[in-house]
Amino acid sequence: MPRLLRRKRGKDEVLDVNHSRNSLTLQVQVHQARNFTINEAVCNPLCLVTFNNVTKTTKKVKNSTQPQWKSTLKLKLSNSPLSQYLRLIIYDSDNTNFLYLAECKISILTLFRTSRTHFKFTKDAQWYPMFNRNILREKNLSWMDPKALPYNFGELQLSFKLTSSNNDDSDTLTSFHLWNTKLMHNVDYEIMKKGVFSDDVIEDELDFQDVLDENDLLDVLKVDDLDQDMELAMDISNEDALSVDEEGDIMGEEEEAALIEDPEIFDTIGAVYGLDTVSLSSNASVSSSSSSTSSSISETPSISSLYSVEKGMDENLASLNEFHIYNGFDSTPSFPREYSTPNESSASLTQDQDGFRDEDDKKLLSRRRKRIPKRKRSIHSFEVSKREHSLGVVVMTLKSITNLPLVKKKMSKTGYDMDPFVIITFGRRVFKSSYKRHTLNPEYNEVCAFEVYPEERHFELVLKVLDKDAFSFHDKIATASISWTSLVGKYQIGEIMNIDLPLNLNKTSDEHNSVASLNFQFLPYSELKRHFWTNSLDSLTTQKDFDIVELGMLLEQIGQFTSNEINEFFHFYNKVPWSREKLTISELVVYLENWTENNKTSSPFNNIQTCPLCGRKVHKSRNVVNSKLNKENDLIAHFAICQLKRAHSRRTFLTPSYVSINSASRRWFSKFLIKLTYGKYALGSNNANILVQDRDSGIIIEEKISAHVKVGIRIIYNGKGVRSKKFKNLLRKQTIKQGKKFDAPSSVKYIPSFIRFHSLDMSECLEVEYKSFNDFFYRKLKPGSRIPESTIPGILLSPADCRATVFPTVHKAQEIWIKGRQFSVSKLLGDCPHKPQFTEHNSSIAIFRLAPQDYHRFHAPCDGVVGKVYNISGEYYTVNPMAIRTKLDVFGENIRCIVPITSPEFGTILYIAVGAMMVGSIILTCKEGDTIVRGQEMGYFKFGGSTIIVLVPHQKIFFDSDLIKNSDEMVETLLKVGMSVGHIPSQPEHPRIKKHIEDKVEIERIKRIITVTDENVSALGSVPWEYDQLKNLSTS
């Protein structure tokens, strides 16, 4: 242990040499001591001074009870301080043994402080009380405890001086302050590492450090002794040899002794006082060390109160904390130093007050920033409270799962092999637990915390249990889900709710009752706010009430407030600011809590840019690709999560670092391959990873592109092919050929493989004999399986089972989604007579994309009369999102069919069915003049993916907010026929309520509808059915 420490120290020094141009030296003058022996027994006392692993001793005074050392010891202040306490120990030395007599602990932070902000770096000779830790331990007192005063044990006269290397007083202050900051940083870090927050433990922590030093002290004493005592000179060689020989032994013995007698020394932090007598050689003295009963402090942090922060360390630490917090709250102007990164120069000029403090912070910050990954440009600061903030934060503890089913080993079919792990999903947040080896009743005890937004209230929490396999793909074992409404319905704020969630096994062969047990806790936003302000104010100041000047200084650290705003604080409580009335801290908290609600226009909290706990900035939420779907740049929510992270640091705290369930259950090499071949796996990214959000459950589902689309896209991206006539002809020919082929009765043979490949759920379909493949492709569903969500005619319905994007104007759609260079509404509409009514700026657009596996009939979105149908012939490009976002004008060039519908609510809307790759033809089942009702079938596509575009005059419709939001983030939303898409302005939005899913395998089915994965294919062991066609296509 000591060796390790020493090495570490050495390394630190090497590292720190660079940025400590100005080192501090503490001069301790040890004058004399008195009254430290009990019975005036004669001894040879020497005084040892130790401070952060730097140790010095005085000479020993022989045969004295009132020793006068009068020696000056110079200690260099460590660059990586861990303790604020200077420790002076008096030992009685007889050549070989050192007997502990008394000690004195002095906080260097308070030593030089004359008032809250004033320092004086020379301290004249003064008597300091000493204590004997053995006595105190018997009484079970801490040395700082005022109750320990009667047990003081003698006094020591000391004087101090702190100097910096170049003897400038101002430099001393600067360096000392820097040192403070480092200390706080280190102490914080230690606390973070240990995850322990209570007052005692910190104290003990520091003491523990000292105890560890004891071995070092021993070395120092030994060397000193050998140097000093001439009598021993002749024995030096002997002694040396001995010590070398015995060192190993001694170490061993000591460790052993420690293990036997004082297990707490090395094992727990609780250990404070280890070795009393340090000895060079004798076993006896080692064993004479204390045999106190170990009273190890319970290791579990006090989680009972959720937010156990490092409050009240002691007064000093807390007041120093003030500066520490500054790191978070200050961003810095001031002078360039060698550590400033270019990034920092952007800090605004108006936020600081005095130079040196900022420089320190700056250094610290820059050191921190180095750890933050490179993408600096996209780092944005927090907003204290965003207008669209979350409902609150959910804390979920995955405790255990019991009674998992046996899954036989694949190869040998003997025994079971189960390394279960769990994927927890809520909306866009995906957590993955660790896996437990070979167990059917895994215990996890892992915590995750996430924000819940108002629009996510109809989502559900989904648990998925998988079995980790070393080489093959993970096996799905079970799923479970519970909707948010049912979670919160039972929940009462403040409690921790236990949930036992029955799992639905994937292989339902045997009846098995697997249950996942969870702890659920919900912290509403209002509570978080109060908590945030209480804590930040606590960490900023120790004061309890504030007059106007003190309030001003406090608020200055938070942000920029005008004097009127400061006065408002007082007026709010009917107090008079300038007659020195005071506000209490709780009043302040209440006012700040309501602040964001009071003043929505501007936020003055512009000095709070980083989280006060972790000191980090966060990616702006707008940029979904970078933020990995976390929208937590709301500081209040982040702070709560950050603090929870600390409170639960003993357990595994899961981070939502996955995009979808699929990505979480994937192995590293598949991830690597996907990244390599498809591009970045992120929501809204424009590449071959197509991620779709299911509107019902909020789950992100990935949609793999089937092979023929892949080829199509490849051709599109391959610049040469796109414009060439040959290619167009090819696509057309193939599509027509395909259509003919699938119309033939012989094509029936493709149906089973198609069903298998897409894992289609045929239970919804009308059971009829299919005459051809196309007959199957535009299959009908059972009546009643797609009922309009709402009977109100003012609500526009989804026309198909599809992935939708909606935009209030076509212009906006062009900015975000439709990137075709020549795309325009007029080109889309061709020579349609309704063309003049629709332009880029006055028409709203909804794009409904159908994938091959979808139900391929389309329905009426609203009541109305069908106008003259207008057909435009064109190409057969794919309508895959990737293609839409190329420069190719897919919508403007593909074959399409425009159906004007005159609706009493929406006026004339254009319903455009766009054919796509492999879509042979668009068949309408209605004709001009027909009156259609909402949800009525209007037609169908023959084989292939395709799209329906609906153009509505923009003043007639407001789209549903969740769709708009997803579309802005370039995420498609999975809809079903009959779901609400938008509404007329006079009509409120259709409320999304959670349909209770009674169907057991609902989630799996949703997934199956959507997902066509290569994994599926290989799992089924069959070549994709259209593979051959495509092969022909691409080679011909």
Place this chain on the structure above:
Amino acid sequence: MRLFQRKGNDLIRQPADLIPCDTFISDPPLRYTKPHRQPELDNEQQVIYHAVLQHFSDPQLRLPVNGHAEDLQDSNNYSTLGDWEKFWLSRECILRYLRATAWNAEQTIRRLHNTLLWRRQFGLADYANLKETATSVANENDTGKISLLGYDRKSQLVLILKNGRQNTDPSFEQIRQIVWFLEAASILAPKGTECWTLIIDLKNHHIDNGGTRSLYEYPPLSLAKQVINIFQDHYPERLYKCLICNVPNSAWTFLKLVYPLIEPEPRKKILYNDPLEIHIESDQLGAEYGGRLDFNYDNSIYWPDLIQTVESRKKVQYEKFEALGANVGIREFEIKRNT
């Protein structure tokens, strides 16, 4: 090395003929021009002035007692103007506010109202408290961080703020101390003057402070902001020149931060590192600034003397004020004694 030295350093040399001085200099030198009345107002201004005067002369004018305007509707909480408030509302005072608002009667009334309310909050409504304030903030001035010493070439008072002599933590007391000095300066201003010259000395005097160093090398921004606000809101048109001297490099940051808080009009009056002799004659200037006054601040001598002077002047002026009718709008020129 001379290349990098500031020019200002050359000016500071000890003159041979020092004038010993350890108290406030009660009168400007006689050689300065005789106090002159302010120019009379033109007709238009006369009308506006009278409108304002009329408003405050109204005996029914009632203001909230504790200065909180939005306070209860209860009439007990309102009171008419006190004598000292009328004393403060002199003709010159109203004119100052009128000039500050570019002769806008409405705005002037509002600002005067605000100031009156603020003075009530701060305890300045009654000058009787002035002495108590002085004694309670005495320890703030232990090191002499603020002093009134000498007169400039226009026989206006010179107020010196020495940042380096800061001896206390930022607190409400510091504001009280500054406000006391501003009040004292308005009482002590020689007849015919109403402005003062402000010297802000940013030199680090920490050695004078017994080796104690403050974390706040410069006042916290919030405090500076509050003082500037008080100065601008409640002491308009009082500043003649603000001379900032001995500016160390590190102070520029602070000054740059404070600069935007100052209104454009007073901003023009600020001069950085300007030779002080241009504004103040050497026999009115401390030796440390190159003058001939051998002034070493001693709180036990300077402070009681200053309080005494203020109290006696106050008394004399108030007697004169009563003799003139104890009304709003009496000329300060007539109240103040001749030198």
